[in-house]
Amino acid sequence: MLRIAVPNKGALSEAAMEMLSEAGYVQRRDRRELVMLDEENGVEFFYLRPRDIAVYVGAGTLDVGLTGRDLFQDARVDHGAEEVLGLGFGKSTFRLAGPAGRFTSAADLAGTRVATSYDGLLAQWFQDQGVPDVEVVHLDGAVETAVRLGVADAIADVVETGNTLKAAGMETFGEPIMTSEAILISGRGQHPEGLDRLIRRLQGVLVAAQYVMMDYDVHRDLLTQAAAITPGLESPTISPLADENWVAVRSMVPAKKTNQLMDQLYDLGARAILVSSIHACRI
Ligand SMILES: Nc1ncnc2c1ncn2[C@@H]1O[C@H](COP(=O)(O)OP(=O)(O)OP(=O)(O)O)[C@@H](O)[C@H]1O
Numbered sequence: 202m203l204r205i206a207v208p209n210k211g212a213l214s215e216a217a218m219e220m221l222s223e224a225g226y227v228q229r230r231d232r233r234e235l236v237m238l239d240e241e242n243g244v245e246f247f248y249l250r251p252r253d254i255a256v257y258v259g260a261g262t263l264d265v266g267l268t269g270r271d272l273f274q275d276a277r278v279d280h281g282a283e284e285v286l287g288l289g290f291g292k293s294t295f296r297l298a299g300p301a302g303r304f305t306s307a308a309d310l311a312g313t314r315v316a317t318s319y320d321g322l323l324a325q326w327f328q329d330q331g332v333p334d335v336e337v338v339h340l341d342g343a344v345e346t347a348v349r350l351g352v353a354d355a356i357a358d359v360v361e362t363g364n365t366l367k368a369a370g371m372e373t374f375g376e377p378i379m380t381s382e383a384i385l386i387s388g389r390g391q392h393p394e395g396l397d398r399l400i401r402r403l404q405g406v407l408v409a410a411q412y413v414m415m416d417y418d419v420h421r422d423l424l425t426q427a428a429a430i431t432p433g434l435e436s437p438t439i440s441p442l443a444d445e446n447w448v449a450v451r452s453m454v455p456a457k458k459t460n461q462l463m464d465q466l467y468d469l470g471a472r473a474i475l476v477s478s479i480h481a482c483r484i
Pocket residue numbers: 210211212213251252268269270271272291292293318342359360361362381382
């Protein structure tokens with residue numbers, strides 16, 4: 202039985218459960234449920250604080266978990282757990298910010314106090330960057346207010362839209378410390394039964410969301426050029442048509458490029474170009 206940790210609240214929780222549902226797993230219906238057995242799929246879900254998930258997986262108590270890359274690095278458990286798959290949601294950056302105009306680079310923070318909820322991650326980063334004498338002040342949240350209230354000179358926090366920072370009269374400076382997204386983590390070097398299947402299912406959800414199926418008809422003489430526009434994942438499917446000078450082509454293409462590719466195919470001479478969404482897939 203594969204034991205999977207899932208965020209029970211916060212920014213990642215809803216999307217994590219939705220992705221698991223799309224991957225065919227049963228998810229809890231009631232927020233108070235802390236454990237959910239999905240017997241048919243041979244997995245058991247444990248709903249935990251996203252920050253704690255790396256700790257459970259790192260200690261080997263649970264096999265795998267969905268969490269944020271930033272939370273995983275902050276937990277400092279990379280001896281016990283490793284990232285196995287990016288999940289494409291919960292994207293954010295982790296950045297330094299200060300009162301508008303005060304700082305321009307991380308080096309300016311030598312000898313200052315920097316507030317954050319991610320002190321493991323931040324302290325390590327200052328050490329790696331060689332910025333001396335930074336006092337990292339741990340706060341649980343609402344970090345943007347720390348400077349105004351005098352407990353820190355600057356902050357490091359999760360930035361998604363930047364609205365929270367702006368409202369607090371703060372601005373980012375320096376390069377992002379890291380970019381984050383939801384990830385699947387697993388015990389380092391462990392290969393529990395069922396992990397490969399979970400990864401394949403999650404990859405299937407990712408691919409189904411990122412690709413569409415494109416069908417079109419094209420003259421045989423143009424097939425090589427058309428196939429170069431839509432190479433597919435392995436190679437396009439070519440089927441004969443009643444008119445033997447023409448063929449039907451079917452290929453998966455990145456959803457974001459749909460219109461651009463349709464224009465290119467049309468300009469080449471392809472016709473009856475159809476696009477359909479992919480409900481699920483295994484590649
Ligand atoms: N707009 C956002 N705000 C906060 N976290 C975000 C955002 N977008 C993505 N994330 C990601 O979500 C994770 C943080 O989740 P969560 O909000 O549950 O943590 P938290 O703020 O520490 O917890 P809480 O505020 O519930 O005590 C991080 O991996 C972070 O990168």
